[in-house]
Amino acid sequence: MNVKIFHKSFSDNLIEQIKRKKSIICVGLDPRIGGSGSKIPQNIMERAENNYNDAIWEFNKEIIDHTYEITPVFKPNIAFYERYSALDALKKTIDYIHEKNSLVLLDAKRNDIGSTAEAYASAIFDNFKADAVTVNGYLGSDGIAPFLRYVPEGKGVIVLIKTSNKSSGEFQDLFSISIPDIPLSGIETTIEKGLLVRNYIQMARLIKEWGENPKFVGEGNSYGKFGYSDIGGVVGATFPEQMQLVRKEIPRNFILIPGYGSQGGSAKDIVNGVNDDGFGAIVNASRSINFAYQKSPYKDEFDETEFGAAAGKAAKDMQEAINQELEKSGKIAY
Amino acid sequence: MNVKIFHKSFSDNLIEQIKRKKSIICVGLDPRIGGSGSKIPQNIMERAENNYNDAIWEFNKEIIDHTYEITPVFKPNIAFYERYSALDALKKTIDYIHEKNSLVLLDAKRNDIGSTAEAYASAIFDNFKADAVTVNGYLGSDGIAPFLRYVPEGKGVIVLIKTSNKSSGEFQDLFSISIPDIPLSGIETTIEKGLLVRNYIQMARLIKEWGENPKFVGEGNSYGKFGYSDIGGVVGATFPEQMQLVRKEIPRNFILIPGYGSQGGSAKDIVNGVNDDGFGAIVNASRSINFAYQKSPYKDEFDETEFGAAAGKAAKDMQEAINQELEKSGKIAY
Numbered sequence: 001m002n003v004k005i006f007h008k009s010f011s012d013n014l015i016e017q018i019k020r021k022k023s024i025i026c027v028g029l030d031p032r033i034g035g036s037g038s039k040i041p042q043n044i045m046e047r048a049e050n051n052y053n054d055a056i057w058e059f060n061k062e063i064i065d066h067t068y069e070i071t072p073v074f075k076p077n078i079a080f081y082e083r084y085s086a087l088d089a090l091k092k093t094i095d096y097i098h099e100k101n102s103l104v105l106l107d108a109k110r111n112d113i114g115s116t117a118e119a120y121a122s123a124i125f126d127n128f129k130a131d132a133v134t135v136n137g138y139l140g141s142d143g144i145a146p147f148l149r150y151v152p153e154g155k156g157v158i159v160l161i162k163t164s165n166k167s168s169g170e171f172q173d174l175f176s177i178s179i180p181d182i183p184l185s186g187i188e189t190t191i192e193k194g195l196l197v198r199n200y201i202q203m204a205r206l207i208k209e210w211g212e213n214p215k216f217v218g219e220g221n222s223y224g225k226f227g228y229s230d231i232g233g234v235v236g237a238t239f240p241e242q243m244q245l246v247r248k249e250i251p252r253n254f255i256l257i258p259g260y261g262s263q264g265g266s267a268k269d270i271v272n273g274v275n276d277d278g279f280g281a282i283v284n285a286s287r288s289i290n291f292a293y294q295k296s297p298y299k300d301e302f303d304e305t306e307f308g309a310a311a312g313k314a315a316k317d318m319q320e321a322i323n324q325e326l327e328k329s330g331k332i333a334y
Numbered sequence: 335m336n337v338k339i340f341h342k343s344f345s346d347n348l349i350e351q352i353k354r355k356k357s358i359i360c361v362g363l364d365p366r367i368g369g370s371g372s373k374i375p376q377n378i379m380e381r382a383e384n385n386y387n388d389a390i391w392e393f394n395k396e397i398i399d400h401t402y403e404i405t406p407v408f409k410p411n412i413a414f415y416e417r418y419s420a421l422d423a424l425k426k427t428i429d430y431i432h433e434k435n436s437l438v439l440l441d442a443k444r445n446d447i448g449s450t451a452e453a454y455a456s457a458i459f460d461n462f463k464a465d466a467v468t469v470n471g472y473l474g475s476d477g478i479a480p481f482l483r484y485v486p487e488g489k490g491v492i493v494l495i496k497t498s499n500k501s502s503g504e505f506q507d508l509f510s511i512s513i514p515d516i517p518l519s520g521i522e523t524t525i526e527k528g529l530l531v532r533n534y535i536q537m538a539r540l541i542k543e544w545g546e547n548p549k550f551v552g553e554g555n556s557y558g559k560f561g562y563s564d565i566g567g568v569v570g571a572t573f574p575e576q577m578q579l580v581r582k583e584i585p586r587n588f589i590l591i592p593g594y595g596s597q598g599g600s601a602k603d604i605v606n607g608v609n610d611d612g613f614g615a616i617v618n619a620s621r622s623i624n625f626a627y628q629k630s631p632y633k634d635e636f637d638e639t640e641f642g643a644a645a646g647k648a649a650k651d652m653q654e655a656i657n658q659e660l661e662k663s664g665k666i667a668y
Binding site: 170 | 364366411413414416417419421443444445446447448449450451453454456460461470471472473474475476477494497498499500501502503504505506508509510533536537540
């Protein structure tokens with residue numbers, strides 16, 4: 001391994017990557033095997049003699065080789081590696097991303113309390129050597145606190161705020177109010193007046209608070225003497241209006257924006273997630289890059305043996321589309 | 335493996351176990367290595383020559399051998415197996431619990447959307463062969479739906495409702511209201527009247543809805559022709575009042591009650607989670623059983639080589655304390 005740590009904070013390392021690569025894209029690494037939809041090409045499966053660890057590692061390496069020069073951070077989702085019993089391929093992939101001097105955000109959406117939260121943090125940072133991880137904060141501060149205590153300095157934690165799926169509003173959009181004087185038996189009641197806040201905004205505010213711990217604040221050069229925080233949030237590209245509101249709530253926290261490409265989010269939709277200084281957001285695409293070789297327009301240009309080149313082209317197109325929108329809005333850092 | 339499937343639904347299998355073993359306890363299997371607190375005894379570590387997979391497997395086997403006769407369901411928390419890179423020990427442990435004709439609830443609190451949720455379900459049920467799993471529903475129905483579609487018949491899904499930690503109220507206790515006519519920019523507003531519901535009650539209602547899918551309804555013998563559902567919820571023993579409210583909301587869904595023992599919940603506290611028929615709840619303890627050999631009163635009777643017998647005694651004491659409270663309240667099924 002040949003990891004060069006540029007800065008003491010995850011956010012500063014991310015900013016360094018963004019500047020150097022002139023890109024705010026994040027490439028998901030979500031291998032899929034078999035079935036009728038997106039999948040690892042047949043020639044890879046044959047060469048690996050259907051050994052899933054080998055096939056996934058070979059597939060990922062090829063995707064990374066064709067994208068790392070414009071990709072500040074890669075985001076493998078651990079669900080796929082658990083599904084295919086391919087945690088060794090995940091570890092090799094993470095090491096390889098580090099060799100290429102890029103960052104790894106492990107998408108794991110972990111959540112638990114006390115010493116169990118600590119065990120998850122240890123698994124993510126000690127075993128898998130990720131630079132950052134996604135977590136679900138629904139359990140509240142003492143689900144997050146032991147996790148944050150354990151997180152080594154220089155690592156990032158990205159908390160779900162407003163997820164990209166259609167029904168995310170079932171909880172996240174509900175207006176909430178804390179009414180401590182009402183007894184528990186009053187689960188349904190009427191109030192005459194109340195200050196209401198949606199759950200996802202409440203989550204954003206907690207992220208702001210957690211992220212102000214000096215352990216997690218980078219040096220940066222924005223916002224006076226403060227840098228960006230290593231604690232960030234997730235807001236789907238599919239919700240650009242909510243993005244704007246979250247951006248205002250947490251100006252110094254990075255936003256991971258999923259839902260670009262396959263899920264329907266466009267380059268225009270992500271502009272609201274970016275700060276005026278051009279930082280503060282990274283935009284993820286997984287399927288539309290990993291399996292570009294199966295999708296228009298790339299499938300006309302590339303055959304399945306060229307899936308890596310197809311992914312490289314799709315990533316480049318995404319980078320350019322986003323940079324064009326950032327330039328139009330004047331929010332570009334490079 | 336020698337698994338005998340008695341019934342087509344998880345809930346019916348659980349009821350069968352409860353009746354046969356005269357017990358509603360659930361024993362957590364959360365191995366801890368090193369440090370100053372609860373931990374696997376030194377003699378096990380030495381015999382395993384510090385191989386974590388071997389040590390954890392030997393530890394778990396001993397705990398299971400001393401508890402399975404009164405334990406309908408075991409609950410390993412995957413965080414600890416991820417921490418110690420001991421997923422092989424987890425698989426062996428699950429196979430062994432099945433050999434002993436008991437059930438496995440894998441505590442993983444998984445959550446994601448679309449095909450990623452499906453990947454998690456496949457990992458849990460196809461790879462780890464769990465009988466049930468815990469999930470976090472904060473992402474809403476389309477985080478849960480693809481998971482439920484994939485779940486094989488006869489398997490259970492337990493969704494977090496009101497977790498046992500102190501700050502669980504930061505989200506879960508907030509009163510929520512859906513106000514579709516208010517624009518998104520109105521994140522803070524006043525309302526004159528509204529029907530309010532706490533987030534955890536909203537979660538309980540969704541669980542009820544998800545659990546009414548015939549795929550997940552057991553034959554049972556309670557509530558007329560309907561049985562219990564295979565979709566359940568988590569409510570901490572530390573919140574007995576909320577337990578009572580949830581019990582009313584979801585009469586046909588099982589409640590997993592953590593927080594007994596080390597976290598402070600008592601046998602009295604769990605009675606509210608049990609239905610009049612004596613079913614509908616299982617009560618988990620992990621540390622207080624796994625590491626009973628380090629705790630009063632067991633540490634006076636057992637030395638560290640007898641940690642299994644200490645765990646057996648602690649489990650028996652827990653079973654009896656709970657059964658005594660159930661008898662007092664008239665809510666006992668056996």
